[in-house]
Amino acid sequence: MYTGLLHTHRLVVILFVLLYLIKLILLLNNSLAYEKFAQKVKVPEMIISTLFLLTGIGMLTQISEITTFIWIKMALVFGSIPVAVVGFKRKNKVLAILSVVMILGSYGLAEVNKKQKSAKKELTSQTITDKADPNYNAVEHGKVVFLSYCQACHGADGKLGLSGAKDLTLTAKTDAEIMEVLQNGKNSMPSYKNTLSADEMEALAKFIQSLKK
Numbered sequence: 612m613y614t615g616l617l618h619t620h621r622l623v624v625i626l627f628v629l630l631y632l633i634k635l636i637l638l639l640n641n642s643l644a645y646e647k648f649a650q651k652v653k654v655p656e657m658i659i660s661t662l663f664l665l666t667g668i669g670m671l672t673q674i675s676e677i678t679t680f681i682w683i684k685m686a687l688v689f690g691s692i693p694v695a696v697v698g699f700k701r702k703n704k705v706l707a708i709l710s711v712v713m714i715l716g717s718y719g720l721a722e723v724n725k726k727q728k729s730a731k732k733e734l735t736s737q738t739i740t741d742k743a744d745p746n747y748n749a750v751e752h753g754k755v756v757f758l759s760y761c762q763a764c765h766g767a768d769g770k771l772g773l774s775g776a777k778d779l780t781l782t783a784k785t786d787a788e789i790m791e792v793l794q795n796g797k798n799s800m801p802s803y804k805n806t807l808s809a810d811e812m813e814a815l816a817k818f819i820q821s822l823k824k
């Protein structure tokens with residue numbers, strides 16, 4: 612059900628973006644063709660926009676948690692609607708460009724997010740990440756999560772210390788305190804509240820403790 616919706620939503624979004632790109636190009640060229648085209652696509656445009664919203668709302672009802680990422684995406688999409696309406700009706704080029712940039716931006720965000728998710732999947736696919744599995748090893752699990760999220764600042768061995776990051780092999784923090792830092796972030800270290808699950812944070816704490824020995 613969800614994948615079906617997702618595919619339909621993607622297809623509709625691509626049609627929507629194409630339509631607006633064509634309209635924008637015609638508008639920017641001051642072309643007479645703009646009026647003609649806009650008139651011609653009025654009905655298809657209404658259908659595509661409605662499907663865009665309906666499939667989007669359908670997907671929202673299927674996901675368990677609305678992340679910050681989804682909020683940003685929705686804000687961009689909903690924000691772009693009034694901008695597009697005014698921009699294209701009044702032939703205000705700046706607003707028309709802005710609305711297309713907002714839509715493209717939210718589309719780009721979705722693609723980046725998808726890549727990050729599949730990168731994470733690849734790394735974790737060879738590691739047991741289910742705590743209930745008898746062969747589960749928290750340190751191993753923590754290591755794969757660490758390599759995808761933390762090594763940019765802390766280095767693969769925890770010692771790198773980029774942008775003021777602490778050398779993790781010297782940390783005096785307990786598991787609970789490490790999980791706290793992950794929840795809330797600290798100074799230039801971001802919060803992982805919306806990215807990592809509780810199991811992943813616990814595994815990270817175990818992995819960091821293992822670096823000390």
Ligand code: HEC
Pocket residue numbers: 757760761762763764765773774775776777779781782783784789792793797798799800801803815819
């Ligand atoms: C953008 C860079 C950056 C990333 C990415 C990052 N950190 Fe940090 N981390 C920092 C900085 C900077 C500090 C020092 C914060 C402070 O105390 O001012 C820090 C501190 C910590 C501390 C506390 C160490 C101590 O002894 O005080 C822990 C634990 C930690 N990071 C774990 C992680 C884990 C696990 C990840 C991956 C999920 C991660 N960090 C990702 C920059 C980063």
